Amino acid sequence: MSLVKTDIVHSAPGIPKPRGGPLDLGDLSNSIEYLVSRIHRLIFTGFSTHLAAFGLRPLTFAALTVIERNPGRKQSEVADALGVQRTNFVATVDEMLQKLWIDRAPIDRRSYALHLSEGGAAVLKAAAAERVKVENEWDLSLSPAKKSELTALLRQIIEASSSDPTIPRR
Amino acid sequence: MSLVKTDIVHSAPGIPKPRGGPLDLGDLSNSIEYLVSRIHRLIFTGFSTHLAAFGLRPLTFAALTVIERNPGRKQSEVADALGVQRTNFVATVDEMLQKLWIDRAPIDRRSYALHLSEGGAAVLKAAAAERVKVENEWDLSLSPAKKSELTALLRQIIEASSSDPTIPRR
DNA sequence: TATTGTTATACTCTATAACTATA
DNA sequence: TATAGTTATAGAGTATAACAATA
Numbered sequence: 001m002s003l004v005k006t007d008i009v010h011s012a013p014g015i016p017k018p019r020g021g022p023l024d025l026g027d028l029s030n031s032i033e034y035l036v037s038r039i040h041r042l043i044f045t046g047f048s049t050h051l052a053a054f055g056l057r058p059l060t061f062a063a064l065t066v067i068e069r070n071p072g073r074k075q076s077e078v079a080d081a082l083g084v085q086r087t088n089f090v091a092t093v094d095e096m097l098q099k100l101w102i103d104r105a106p107i108d109r110r111s112y113a114l115h116l117s118e119g120g121a122a123v124l125k126a127a128a129a130e131r132v133k134v135e136n137e138w139d140l141s142l143s144p145a146k147k148s149e150l151t152a153l154l155r156q157i158i159e160a161s162s163s164d165p166t167i168p169r170r
Numbered sequence: 171m172s173l174v175k176t177d178i179v180h181s182a183p184g185i186p187k188p189r190g191g192p193l194d195l196g197d198l199s200n201s202i203e204y205l206v207s208r209i210h211r212l213i214f215t216g217f218s219t220h221l222a223a224f225g226l227r228p229l230t231f232a233a234l235t236v237i238e239r240n241p242g243r244k245q246s247e248v249a250d251a252l253g254v255q256r257t258n259f260v261a262t263v264d265e266m267l268q269k270l271w272i273d274r275a276p277i278d279r280r281s282y283a284l285h286l287s288e289g290g291a292a293v294l295k296a297a298a299a300e301r302v303k304v305e306n307e308w309d310l311s312l313s314p315a316k317k318s319e320l321t322a323l324l325r326q327i328i329e330a331s332s333s334d335p336t337i338p339r340r
Numbered sequence: 341t342a343t344t345g346t347t348a349t350a351c352t353c354t355a356t357a358a359c360t361a362t363a
Numbered sequence: 364t365a366t367a368g369t370t371a372t373a374g375a376g377t378a379t380a381a382c383a384a385t386a
Contacts, residue, residue, distance in 0.1 A: 023251035026239035027298065032317065033217045034232055035324035038253050040210040041377080042331050047203045048352095057352085062204055069196035076367060081193035083208050088354060090369060110362040110367045128197065141330030142323070147202065150323045153316060154205035160311030161212050211354080218375095227375085246344060258377060260346060280344045280385045 047131075054127045055099065059084065059092055061131075064116060064124045067102055072113040075104075096120065217301075224297045225269065229254065229262055231301075234286060234294045237272060242283040245274075266290065 028034040044058060051061055059082070066078055073081075079089035093114075096102045101120030104112040116124070142150065198204040214228060221231055229252070236248050249259035263284075266272045271290030274282040286294070312320065 023236060023240045023243060023247060025251065026235050028232055028235055029325060030318075030321050031301070032321060032324075033213050033228065033301075035321060035328065036206060036210050036213055037228060039324055039327055040206050041253065042328070043203050043206055045378090058203065058207060059353085062198055065196050065198050066193060070193045073193060074367075077193060081195065083211065084353095085355075086368070087356085087370085093368095108363070108367095110360095112368085131201070131203075141327060146323060146326075148200075149319065151200050151202060151205060153312070153320045153323070154202075154209055155199060156311060156316075157209055158205065158212070215355090229376085244344080254376095255378075256345070257347085257379085263345095278344095278386070282345085 050130055050133075051127060054123050054130070056123065056127050057092075060096060060101075061124070061127055063089075063092055063096065064101060064120055065128075067114050068116045068121065068124060071115050072105075074107065074111050075114060076111075078114060220300055220303075221297060224293050224300070226293065226297050227262075230266060230271075231294070231297055233259075233262055233266065234271060234290055235298075237284050238286045238291065238294060241285050242275075244277065244281050245284060246281075248284060 025034075048058060051057060056064075062082055063078060066081055067073070070078070070081070075089065075093055076086045079086050082089075084092075093102070093104075097104065099119070100117055101123060103115045103117055105115065107113050195204075218228060221227060226234075232252055233248060236251055237243070240248070240251070245259065245263055246256045249256050252259075254262075263272070263274075267274065269289070270287055271293060273285045273287055275285065277283050
Protein backbone atom coordinates (compact mmCIF):
# COMPACT_ATOMS: atom_id res chain seq x y z
CA MET A 1 0.00 0.00 0.00
CA SER A 2 1.54 3.27 -1.08
CA LEU A 3 -0.43 5.97 0.63
CA VAL A 4 2.57 8.29 0.65
CA LYS A 5 1.20 10.33 3.48
CA THR A 6 3.04 13.61 3.94
CA ASP A 7 3.63 13.93 7.65
CA ILE A 8 2.48 17.02 9.44
CA VAL A 9 3.96 18.74 12.42
CA HIS A 10 2.33 20.81 15.10
CA SER A 11 4.42 23.64 16.45
CA ALA A 12 4.11 26.96 18.21
CA PRO A 13 3.44 30.13 16.20
CA GLY A 14 6.57 31.92 15.04
CA ILE A 15 8.79 32.35 12.02
CA PRO A 16 8.53 30.62 8.65
CA LYS A 17 10.21 27.25 8.37
CA PRO A 18 11.25 26.19 4.86
CA ARG A 19 12.48 22.60 4.88
CA GLY A 20 12.33 19.32 3.10
CA GLY A 21 10.58 17.18 5.68
CA PRO A 22 7.10 17.12 7.12
CA LEU A 23 4.86 20.15 6.71
CA ASP A 24 4.10 22.49 9.56
CA LEU A 25 0.55 23.62 10.23
CA GLY A 26 1.80 26.73 12.03
CA ASP A 27 -0.85 28.72 13.85
CA LEU A 28 -3.50 26.28 12.70
CA SER A 29 -2.25 23.94 15.43
CA ASN A 30 -3.66 26.35 17.97
CA SER A 31 -6.83 27.18 16.10
CA ILE A 32 -9.96 25.65 17.54
CA GLU A 33 -11.75 26.43 14.29
CA TYR A 34 -9.27 24.53 12.17
CA LEU A 35 -8.80 21.58 14.51
CA VAL A 36 -12.53 21.11 15.02
CA SER A 37 -13.29 21.22 11.32
CA ARG A 38 -10.52 18.78 10.53
CA ILE A 39 -11.58 16.33 13.20
CA HIS A 40 -15.14 16.72 12.08
CA ARG A 41 -14.25 15.42 8.64
CA LEU A 42 -12.06 12.72 10.13
CA ILE A 43 -14.72 11.46 12.48
CA PHE A 44 -17.61 11.70 10.09
CA THR A 45 -16.16 9.67 7.30
CA GLY A 46 -15.55 6.87 9.77
CA PHE A 47 -18.66 7.35 11.85
CA SER A 48 -20.95 7.65 8.86
CA THR A 49 -19.60 4.41 7.46
CA HIS A 50 -20.38 2.55 10.65
CA LEU A 51 -23.88 4.03 10.88
CA ALA A 52 -24.59 3.28 7.24
CA ALA A 53 -24.62 -0.41 8.12
CA PHE A 54 -27.87 0.30 9.97
CA GLY A 55 -29.31 2.60 7.33
CA LEU A 56 -28.56 5.54 9.61
CA ARG A 57 -26.93 8.90 9.04
CA PRO A 58 -25.35 10.94 11.83
CA LEU A 59 -28.42 13.19 11.98
CA THR A 60 -30.95 10.35 12.06
CA PHE A 61 -28.95 8.70 14.81
CA ALA A 62 -28.89 11.91 16.81
CA ALA A 63 -32.58 12.54 16.16
CA LEU A 64 -33.63 9.07 17.30
CA THR A 65 -31.56 9.51 20.44
CA VAL A 66 -33.26 12.80 21.29
CA ILE A 67 -36.75 11.52 20.45
CA GLU A 68 -36.28 8.46 22.64
CA ARG A 69 -35.13 10.64 25.49
CA ASN A 70 -37.83 13.26 25.00
CA PRO A 71 -40.96 11.48 23.79
CA GLY A 72 -43.93 13.49 22.60
CA ARG A 73 -42.02 16.62 21.65
CA LYS A 74 -42.74 18.70 18.62
CA GLN A 75 -40.73 18.33 15.45
CA SER A 76 -39.45 21.86 15.72
CA GLU A 77 -38.38 21.35 19.32
CA VAL A 78 -36.35 18.31 18.39
CA ALA A 79 -34.79 20.14 15.47
CA ASP A 80 -33.93 23.04 17.72
CA ALA A 81 -32.40 20.81 20.37
CA LEU A 82 -30.24 19.24 17.69
CA GLY A 83 -29.24 22.65 16.42
CA VAL A 84 -30.66 22.13 12.94
CA GLN A 85 -33.24 24.28 11.27
CA ARG A 86 -36.85 23.11 11.02
CA THR A 87 -36.62 23.44 7.28
CA ASN A 88 -33.70 21.06 7.02
CA PHE A 89 -35.20 18.61 9.48
CA VAL A 90 -38.26 17.80 7.38
CA ALA A 91 -36.50 15.34 5.10
CA THR A 92 -35.01 13.57 8.10
CA VAL A 93 -38.43 13.22 9.74
CA ASP A 94 -39.86 11.91 6.47
CA GLU A 95 -37.09 9.36 6.30
CA MET A 96 -37.65 8.18 9.86
CA LEU A 97 -41.39 7.94 9.27
CA GLN A 98 -40.90 5.99 6.09
CA LYS A 99 -38.58 3.55 7.82
CA LEU A 100 -41.14 3.22 10.63
CA TRP A 101 -38.63 4.36 13.21
CA ILE A 102 -40.93 7.04 14.62
CA ASP A 103 -44.64 7.87 14.90
CA ARG A 104 -46.32 11.25 14.64
CA ALA A 105 -49.37 12.12 16.74
CA PRO A 106 -51.17 15.41 16.16
CA ILE A 107 -50.96 17.92 19.03
CA ASP A 108 -53.15 20.53 17.44
CA ARG A 109 -53.94 20.91 13.78
CA ARG A 110 -50.55 22.31 12.89
CA SER A 111 -48.03 20.39 15.01
CA TYR A 112 -47.03 16.80 15.71
CA ALA A 113 -45.67 14.95 18.72
CA LEU A 114 -42.82 12.61 17.86
CA HIS A 115 -42.42 9.19 19.45
CA LEU A 116 -39.94 6.42 18.90
CA SER A 117 -41.41 3.19 17.53
CA GLU A 118 -40.24 -0.28 18.52
CA GLY A 119 -38.34 -0.52 15.28
CA GLY A 120 -36.72 2.82 15.96
CA ALA A 121 -35.71 1.72 19.43
CA ALA A 122 -34.20 -1.43 17.96
CA VAL A 123 -31.97 0.27 15.37
CA LEU A 124 -31.01 2.87 17.90
CA LYS A 125 -29.96 0.21 20.37
CA ALA A 126 -27.98 -1.69 17.77
CA ALA A 127 -26.36 1.44 16.41
CA ALA A 128 -25.57 2.77 19.87
CA ALA A 129 -23.71 -0.45 20.63
CA GLU A 130 -21.80 0.03 17.40
CA ARG A 131 -21.17 3.64 18.32
CA VAL A 132 -19.51 2.57 21.56
CA LYS A 133 -17.36 0.21 19.53
CA VAL A 134 -16.32 3.02 17.20
CA GLU A 135 -15.57 5.35 20.06
CA ASN A 136 -13.46 2.65 21.63
CA GLU A 137 -11.22 2.79 18.60
CA TRP A 138 -10.65 6.43 19.42
CA ASP A 139 -10.01 5.49 23.01
CA LEU A 140 -6.82 3.91 21.73
CA SER A 141 -5.53 7.45 21.39
CA LEU A 142 -7.66 9.12 24.06
CA SER A 143 -7.94 7.73 27.58
CA PRO A 144 -11.38 7.72 29.24
CA ALA A 145 -10.23 10.57 31.46
CA LYS A 146 -9.10 12.66 28.51
CA LYS A 147 -12.26 11.82 26.65
CA SER A 148 -14.46 13.20 29.40
CA GLU A 149 -12.16 16.21 29.66
CA LEU A 150 -12.75 16.78 25.97
CA THR A 151 -16.51 16.30 26.02
CA ALA A 152 -16.78 18.64 29.01
CA LEU A 153 -14.91 21.37 27.14
CA LEU A 154 -17.01 20.88 24.03
CA ARG A 155 -20.24 21.00 26.05
CA GLN A 156 -19.08 24.21 27.63
CA ILE A 157 -18.74 25.82 24.22
CA ILE A 158 -22.19 24.68 23.17
CA GLU A 159 -23.77 25.85 26.40
CA ALA A 160 -22.11 29.23 26.13
CA SER A 161 -23.32 29.57 22.57
CA SER A 162 -26.92 28.89 23.61
CA SER A 163 -26.90 31.79 26.02
CA ASP A 164 -24.60 34.28 24.31
CA PRO A 165 -26.65 36.24 21.78
CA THR A 166 -23.50 37.55 20.03
CA ILE A 167 -22.53 34.05 18.93
CA PRO A 168 -24.32 32.73 15.86
CA ARG A 169 -26.40 29.65 16.69
CA ARG A 170 -26.42 27.86 13.43
CA MET B 171 -36.44 39.59 18.81
CA SER B 172 -38.32 36.36 19.30
CA LEU B 173 -35.87 33.60 18.68
CA VAL B 174 -37.79 31.23 20.96
CA LYS B 175 -34.81 29.04 21.55
CA THR B 176 -35.73 25.70 23.10
CA ASP B 177 -33.22 25.14 25.86
CA ILE B 178 -31.20 21.97 25.91
CA VAL B 179 -29.80 20.04 28.80
CA HIS B 180 -26.76 17.83 29.07
CA SER B 181 -27.10 14.87 31.39
CA ALA B 182 -25.61 11.47 32.03
CA PRO B 183 -26.87 8.44 30.07
CA GLY B 184 -29.77 6.63 31.67
CA ILE B 185 -33.52 6.32 31.50
CA PRO B 186 -35.99 8.26 29.32
CA LYS B 187 -37.14 11.57 30.67
CA PRO B 188 -40.52 12.81 29.40
CA ARG B 189 -41.15 16.34 30.57
CA GLY B 190 -42.35 19.72 29.52
CA GLY B 191 -39.18 21.77 29.90
CA PRO B 192 -35.89 21.85 28.06
CA LEU B 193 -34.91 18.92 25.88
CA ASP B 194 -32.27 16.43 26.90
CA LEU B 195 -29.56 15.37 24.48
CA GLY B 196 -29.03 12.12 26.38
CA ASP B 197 -26.00 10.11 25.33
CA LEU B 198 -25.18 12.69 22.69
CA SER B 199 -23.77 14.84 25.50
CA ASN B 200 -20.96 12.31 25.84
CA SER B 201 -20.48 11.69 22.14
CA ILE B 202 -17.35 13.23 20.70
CA GLU B 203 -18.80 12.70 17.23
CA TYR B 204 -21.96 14.64 17.96
CA LEU B 205 -20.34 17.43 19.94
CA VAL B 206 -17.60 17.97 17.38
CA SER B 207 -20.01 18.10 14.47
CA ARG B 208 -22.30 20.49 16.28
CA ILE B 209 -19.50 22.82 17.27
CA HIS B 210 -18.15 22.59 13.77
CA ARG B 211 -21.35 24.07 12.41
CA LEU B 212 -21.50 26.61 15.19
CA ILE B 213 -17.96 27.83 14.67
CA PHE B 214 -18.00 27.80 10.93
CA THR B 215 -21.01 29.96 10.41
CA GLY B 216 -19.39 32.61 12.58
CA PHE B 217 -15.84 32.09 11.41
CA SER B 218 -16.78 32.03 7.73
CA THR B 219 -18.61 35.30 8.11
CA HIS B 220 -15.60 37.00 9.60
CA LEU B 221 -13.28 35.61 6.92
CA ALA B 222 -15.65 36.60 4.14
CA ALA B 223 -14.84 40.23 4.89
CA PHE B 224 -11.38 39.49 3.46
CA GLY B 225 -12.61 37.39 0.55
CA LEU B 226 -11.38 34.31 2.39
CA ARG B 227 -12.95 30.95 3.08
CA PRO B 228 -11.82 28.69 5.92
CA LEU B 229 -9.87 26.52 3.49
CA THR B 230 -8.13 29.41 1.75
CA PHE B 231 -7.20 30.85 5.12
CA ALA B 232 -5.76 27.52 6.20
CA ALA B 233 -3.99 27.03 2.87
CA LEU B 234 -2.34 30.45 2.98
CA THR B 235 -1.18 29.76 6.53
CA VAL B 236 0.44 26.48 5.52
CA ILE B 237 2.01 27.91 2.36
CA GLU B 238 3.52 30.81 4.27
CA ARG B 239 4.95 28.44 6.81
CA ASN B 240 6.18 25.93 4.24
CA PRO B 241 7.23 27.87 1.15
CA GLY B 242 8.11 26.03 -2.03
CA ARG B 243 6.08 22.91 -1.34
CA LYS B 244 4.10 21.03 -3.92
CA GLN B 245 0.37 21.55 -4.30
CA SER B 246 -0.31 17.96 -3.35
CA GLU B 247 1.84 18.22 -0.24
CA VAL B 248 -0.06 21.26 0.97
CA ALA B 249 -3.37 19.56 0.26
CA ASP B 250 -2.24 16.50 2.13
CA ALA B 251 -1.06 18.52 5.12
CA LEU B 252 -4.46 20.19 5.23
CA GLY B 253 -6.17 16.83 5.01
CA VAL B 254 -7.99 17.62 1.78
CA GLN B 255 -7.78 15.65 -1.42
CA ARG B 256 -5.68 16.93 -4.32
CA THR B 257 -8.73 16.83 -6.50
CA ASN B 258 -10.69 19.16 -4.23
CA PHE B 259 -7.74 21.47 -3.72
CA VAL B 260 -7.46 22.48 -7.36
CA ALA B 261 -10.26 25.04 -7.25
CA THR B 262 -8.79 26.57 -4.11
CA VAL B 263 -5.37 26.91 -5.72
CA ASP B 264 -6.97 28.47 -8.79
CA GLU B 265 -8.77 30.93 -6.58
CA MET B 266 -5.60 31.91 -4.72
CA LEU B 267 -3.71 32.30 -7.99
CA GLN B 268 -6.43 34.43 -9.48
CA LYS B 269 -6.46 36.69 -6.45
CA LEU B 270 -2.65 36.92 -6.69
CA TRP B 271 -2.24 35.55 -3.18
CA ILE B 272 0.21 32.84 -4.26
CA ASP B 273 2.72 32.11 -7.03
CA ARG B 274 3.46 28.81 -8.71
CA ALA B 275 6.97 27.92 -9.84
CA PRO B 276 7.53 24.71 -11.82
CA ILE B 277 9.57 22.04 -9.99
CA ASP B 278 9.58 19.58 -12.85
CA ARG B 279 7.24 19.44 -15.78
CA ARG B 280 4.37 18.03 -13.77
CA SER B 281 4.53 19.74 -10.39
CA TYR B 282 4.58 23.24 -8.95
CA ALA B 283 6.13 24.85 -5.90
CA LEU B 284 3.75 27.15 -4.06
CA HIS B 285 4.84 30.45 -2.55
CA LEU B 286 2.94 33.19 -0.79
CA SER B 287 2.88 36.54 -2.61
CA GLU B 288 3.05 39.90 -0.87
CA GLY B 289 -0.66 40.29 -1.38
CA GLY B 290 -1.26 36.86 0.12
CA ALA B 291 0.87 37.71 3.13
CA ALA B 292 -1.11 40.90 3.57
CA VAL B 293 -4.58 39.32 3.61
CA LEU B 294 -3.30 36.53 5.78
CA LYS B 295 -1.92 38.99 8.28
CA ALA B 296 -5.12 41.01 8.33
CA ALA B 297 -7.32 37.93 8.57
CA ALA B 298 -5.15 36.37 11.26
CA ALA B 299 -5.61 39.47 13.36
CA GLU B 300 -9.33 39.17 12.82
CA ARG B 301 -9.13 35.48 13.69
CA VAL B 302 -7.61 36.32 17.06
CA LYS B 303 -10.46 38.72 17.62
CA VAL B 304 -13.02 36.04 16.81
CA GLU B 305 -11.33 33.52 19.07
CA ASN B 306 -11.34 36.08 21.83
CA GLU B 307 -15.11 36.04 21.69
CA TRP B 308 -14.93 32.34 22.44
CA ASP B 309 -12.50 33.04 25.23
CA LEU B 310 -15.42 34.62 27.00
CA SER B 311 -16.59 31.09 27.62
CA LEU B 312 -13.24 29.31 27.49
CA SER B 313 -10.27 30.49 29.51
CA PRO B 314 -6.83 30.50 27.85
CA ALA B 315 -5.89 27.49 29.96
CA LYS B 316 -8.96 25.55 28.90
CA LYS B 317 -8.44 26.59 25.32
CA SER B 318 -4.94 25.11 25.22
CA GLU B 319 -6.27 22.03 27.00
CA LEU B 320 -8.81 21.70 24.23
CA THR B 321 -6.42 22.26 21.34
CA ALA B 322 -3.98 19.76 22.85
CA LEU B 323 -6.68 17.10 23.01
CA LEU B 324 -7.79 17.83 19.45
CA ARG B 325 -4.20 17.68 18.17
CA GLN B 326 -3.78 14.35 19.89
CA ILE B 327 -6.70 12.93 17.94
CA ILE B 328 -5.34 14.24 14.65
CA GLU B 329 -1.87 12.92 15.36
CA ALA B 330 -3.20 9.52 16.30
CA SER B 331 -5.25 9.43 13.12
CA SER B 332 -2.19 10.13 10.97
CA SER B 333 -0.39 7.10 12.31
CA ASP B 334 -3.22 4.65 12.93
CA PRO B 335 -3.98 2.92 9.62
CA THR B 336 -7.36 1.63 10.90
CA ILE B 337 -8.72 5.15 11.22
CA PRO B 338 -9.94 6.74 7.99
CA ARG B 339 -7.90 9.80 7.07
CA ARG B 340 -10.37 11.85 5.18
C1' DT C 341 4.36 1.69 -12.81
C1' DA C 342 3.66 5.66 -9.81
C1' DT C 343 3.08 10.56 -9.40
C1' DT C 344 0.96 15.22 -10.30
C1' DG C 345 -2.44 17.98 -11.60
C1' DT C 346 -6.78 18.13 -13.64
C1' DT C 347 -11.89 17.61 -15.07
C1' DA C 348 -16.44 15.89 -14.48
C1' DT C 349 -19.88 14.41 -11.56
C1' DA C 350 -22.81 13.27 -7.72
C1' DC C 351 -24.06 13.46 -3.11
C1' DT C 352 -24.66 15.47 1.48
C1' DC C 353 -25.30 19.26 4.44
C1' DT C 354 -26.74 23.78 5.20
C1' DA C 355 -28.89 28.48 4.40
C1' DT C 356 -32.54 31.46 2.59
C1' DA C 357 -36.96 32.68 0.96
C1' DA C 358 -41.52 31.91 0.45
C1' DC C 359 -45.83 29.49 1.10
C1' DT C 360 -49.93 27.19 3.67
C1' DA C 361 -52.49 26.38 7.63
C1' DT C 362 -53.35 27.10 11.97
C1' DA C 363 -53.15 29.48 16.77
C1' DT D 364 -49.25 38.55 14.49
C1' DA D 365 -46.69 34.41 15.62
C1' DT D 366 -46.17 29.47 15.13
C1' DA D 367 -45.54 24.78 12.66
C1' DG D 368 -44.61 22.37 8.95
C1' DT D 369 -43.45 22.42 4.28
C1' DT D 370 -41.37 23.24 -0.51
C1' DA D 371 -37.99 24.94 -3.63
C1' DT D 372 -33.56 26.36 -4.44
C1' DA D 373 -28.81 27.57 -4.16
C1' DG D 374 -24.33 27.17 -2.28
C1' DA D 375 -20.62 24.99 0.04
C1' DG D 376 -17.84 20.83 0.97
C1' DT D 377 -16.49 16.39 -0.11
C1' DA D 378 -16.06 11.76 -2.54
C1' DT D 379 -15.20 8.92 -6.69
C1' DA D 380 -13.74 7.94 -11.23
C1' DA D 381 -11.24 8.87 -15.03
C1' DC D 382 -7.77 11.21 -17.73
C1' DA D 383 -3.20 13.37 -19.63
C1' DA D 384 1.39 14.34 -18.95
C1' DT D 385 5.43 13.20 -16.80
C1' DA D 386 8.82 10.71 -13.70
